[in-house]
Amino acid sequence: MSITATPGGPVRRLAGLLHRRPYLRLATLLSAPLLWLVVAYLGSLAALFAAAFWTTDDFTGEVVKQFNLDNFQELWSQTVYRTITVRSVGVAAAVTVIDAAVAFPMAFYMAKIASPRAQRWLVIAVLTPLWASYLVKAYAWRIMFSGSGVLSWILDPFGIHGPGYGLPATITTLAYLWLPYMILPIYAGLERLPNSLLDAAGDLGARTFRTFRTVIWPVAVPAVIAGSIFTFSLSLGDYITVKIVGGKSQLIGNVVYDNIGAADNLPFAAAVATIPVVIMVIYLVAVRRTGALDNL
Template sequence: MSVAAGASSFLYRKPKLRLGILLSAPLLWLGLAYLGALAALFVTAFWSTDTFTGQVVTSWSLDNFVTLFTEDVYRTITVRTVGIAALVTVVDAVIAFPMAFAMAKFCSPRAQRLLVIAVMTPLWASYLVKAYSWRVMLSGNGLWSWLLGATPGYGVTATVITLSYLWLPYMILPIYAGLDRLPDSLVDAAGDLGARPWRTFTSVILPLTFPAIVAGSIFTFSLSLGDYITVKIVGGASQMLGNVVYDNIGAANNLPFAATVATVPVVIMLVYLAAVRRTGALENL
């Protein structure tokens, strides 16, 4: 028996070893590129910057965290960021659910495929093109003003509208997948037992699709939490945590403080993922 045949026979008898070898390269890349970058981020957050030379001082200090948690401006920005991310998630869920329900329960298989493609099509367009398109529509002489006779201007409202549009497909697709797996017999059984439509929705449909909604919220909440480009384009004078990170990397040249601010969204998402793990949402991703 040749060496190759012997190795093939050995690996055939060891499925776990075979799986480990197949996953070794991507896991190594994940460990170096992602977890390594996160580790470097957390380490840098404890360093400081020499105010005279602008050089990074690699001595350990909690000064950046003290500044972050004691100054009102950063607490305000943190609350604003979390509030915007939560509001975008709620808006997307309210819009996405009826769309996904119609796709999953009322459309033919061919129409479902076409609608899924239609939902995904905006993802193929440039992020900047979509964001600047909303800037034009929300301007004083834009489409919004022409249709409604008023415009929200540039600020938090414009940021929520733009982010809700940008991340809507990430909410529709998980909810559609969850509703598509929901047996029609359960809905029919609720109707046969006398449940009205609202009772059927609250007692049958919503509880069974709640993990899919939470799965979509992971995308919309995390993407909104770390966004800074949309705020630059339509946010006016308002800021989010991403803008603070960007400004400290560029104009302020304070990498340690930028790393400190960047840990806030990471910690928030870790807490959020730990909270939603019990809902089964992670299995719907």
């Protein structure tokens, strides 16, 4: 038996109401994803910030749900945590700069030089590493940086030892892992650059550097910043790569992980986890004030 909407029936009245009020139709469509965002993401973030103001009883190990600033006072007073924060920001910045330097020429070739058929294959080639497991890629770099790995095998004839595990290995591995997240935004941004502007710059006698500075770079800046948000934030909160190739290095993510696991101090881990959140908020506000995101 089929159900039809009779004239003046509830289905017809509901359809008419949605037709007359587009904002209500939009709210109905967005209600489910917004509910998921509020409950799953903002709710968990609120729980994180709330837990950061709790403490753990040293004798029983139970969480004491009383508001205090002990965790943040410890973070501020201990030099080691400030050092780890500065080191984490430095690693994230280095990864972002390396990825931008490597991604820009690749993205420019994909967008402005390669044929349409080659563009499709290059995009697939960029996306392919994302299909592989994170752990597989990280452990592959661990093998390369080991004492008997590929790097040592290449450098040994020159009397040079490989870098081994540590911050250089961490930066290299993270730069490889997040490189596609920098290439794709820059590629999309450069695709919007009309070829006629490049031809006009050449016709007017602009040299390569001047064309890059006055024509290409202003268009590419929003795309580079968009890619930097991915590479910087992902590197800032990563802890697995540091565990695998970082040696004895400590970053923010490791401190959070260690306090959740071995130390079993969830409130302090939550307080440490607020550091990358605050850093990213400051970064996004600074980027927004420059106006670089207006054209994204």
